Amino acid sequence: MSANGSFVRAADVAWDITGDGVRRQVLGHGTELMIVRVEFVAGAVGALHHHPHRQATYVADGRFDVTVGDETSVLVAGDCFYASADEVHGVKALEDGALIDVFTPVRKDFLMPGLW
């Protein structure tokens, strides 16, 4: 169950500004899964980073240069990428777009914004 029960309405969820041209909406979580929508304006960057959480990402809109480990590829709406525990990954938006990031376990750091 998420903090809000089984259902999460995007209209009820605030956005966090996380960078220049980047904002995210934490769309709740279950016991082991969390969904986050991240929107980018053209040219915005999600810098290379890593974390112990496993990540799967669905490209909802737009076109992104995506780096995972030592590979970089262009992904478009409908495509996905996967990052293992502590695998370095990052994106650059080639046009306005949105990613659906999914994590296991839940990213508790996203639930306690004062701590990151």
Add this chain to the structure above:
Amino acid sequence: MSANGSFVRAADVAWDITGDGVRRQVLGHGTELMIVRVEFVAGAVGALHHHPHRQATYVADGRFDVTVGDETSVLVAGDCFYASADEVHGVKALEDGALIDVFTPVRKDFLMPGLW
């Protein structure tokens, strides 16, 4: 890593017809996460079912009547729902639409279509 490496291109992935007006595209998987796009025509149903895998679903397009456990709610594009292990869930498409289903652990039954 997915079966295809870190990157999965939707254009390379076949669709499985899974019901009347329902088709799905298994968009790869990591070690613990799998993403599946499921498209519905208006009126199509994902019957109530359950499985031990935890599921999180993002509504990519359309409007759905969603049941999780004993609750039913209408979700629209951008909304999410969560189903715990073995929690009964199902959907009815109120218009043409698409869901992004995410599972942990990976649904191996979706990788071996002969077995389901």
